[in-house]
Amino acid sequence: MTVRIAQISDLHFGRDVPEVVARLLGELREVAPTLVAVCGDLTQTARAAQFEAARAFLDALPAPALVVPGNHDLPGWRVWARFTRPWRRWRSHIGTDPNGAVTHTAPGLVAVGVNTARAWTPHTDWSRGRINRTQVAAILAAFDAAPDNALRVVLTHHPFLLTGAGRRRGLVGRSAPALRRLRRRADLLLGGHIHLAYSGLVDGLVVAQSGTAVSNRLKGEPNSYNLIESDGDRLTVANRRWDGSRFATHERAAYARDGREWSAAGP
Template sequence: MRIAHLSDLHFGRDVPGRAAALQVELHALAPDLVVLSGDLTQRARRAEFTAVAEFIARLPAPVLAVPGNHDLPGWRPLLRFIDPWGRWRAGLDRALEPELAGAGFIAVGINTARRWGPHPDWSRGRVNRAQLARIERLVAEVEPGAVRILVAHHPFLLSTELRRRGLVGRARRTLVGLRRARIDLILGGHLHRGYAGVAEGVVVAQAGTAISTRCKGEPNAFNWIRADEGRIHVEMRSWDGAGFASAAYWCFGRAEAGWRVLAESG
């Protein structure tokens, strides 16, 4: 299957014309699935959700989207605590935790953003036991050879450069369950950097910011992924001033102990 993995659109801080260029690119690639792994808006404003909805309507279908911490109302305590996802539902009319099954794959989305946390940085996310149980139940129903995909905003793997950043809360315990459920691929964002690797035998692909001005040392980019039951290829396609071009590449193969890196470049 072919997956276009986009993240951290941050409508409200989007580069003029970049969304349209990305839509052209995606229609040329013709993916089987488009994934949006959170932070679709900058400040969860109604106009920003309207822009997201218009963007999604022009993408190749099907599209699976999960929220990120920026899709919660920021410093509006009443709205954040009483109706944290009201604007998401009103603006996008999409589930917070969607699932989508197709020929040879299942993709499950979870909402890792939280309205508050027991630490000063409320942008950090978390996975709870009920979410893991749902993932395990859904993927248990698919055919053995299907590619099993989890989509979450917060990271399950950090690159060497980002090792001081935090993983999603309960990452280690969750990865044990994901391995038990034979999840093949986790797609995430949040850090605005693109990289891929293996965590507890599961392939993790992180995407940078696709169209926003909030770049963190890398240009706008998205991941182009090809996957089957034996191989997963992750290509980072970055903006080069005229379009999105290949900038880095990772190849993974399935082994008895889980997935492993076969090759990488860039």
């Protein structure tokens, strides 16, 4: 059974490009994914109108969506709101509890999303995120309840893997202890935040990072999303890039599983 996940992130409504939004929705209708994984930063500055646009986009998706927030979904410099009711608009427009885990199960798939954005962090860079023990426990509990052969997917906004180009952005805080617990129990970690698309391996897990799907906040590469397909012990990540008029496959990576350890495979 093939599981097909469309991974999109960093929509940044408020800085969205309407033509790209429309084409992405059209493309997703054609692709007919099992799940759309939305890896955070739905808005630019967490304004009500931006959340309304994000909500309309989610409602137009042709498949179930699993959605986690990003740092831009917090009221950035509206400090009073940030500290007293950081997730009020998220709750009212998106409807999930940012303090809990969100889960989607389908035949051959269990996906769990957790919120790694924080209203306050000890780091001077407030865009940084963190994953805590409670969140990892919630992920593992959902995985434990799933059939053995289900693909186990984790959604966060902040990344578990960086490339040279994104090194200064930082990994999700507490990534090392989280990875120690997820190792051999998760298959695929999905993230965003860096606005660069790539995939790779960390501790025997596949990490897929998606670029900014529809915003003009480009960091040196075009808009894109990832189309991920898995049938049991094989998984491919195709990065579908906007070429000015449509999305087309730019890069494709393949991975194979031996037991619960993943490694790179031929295309």
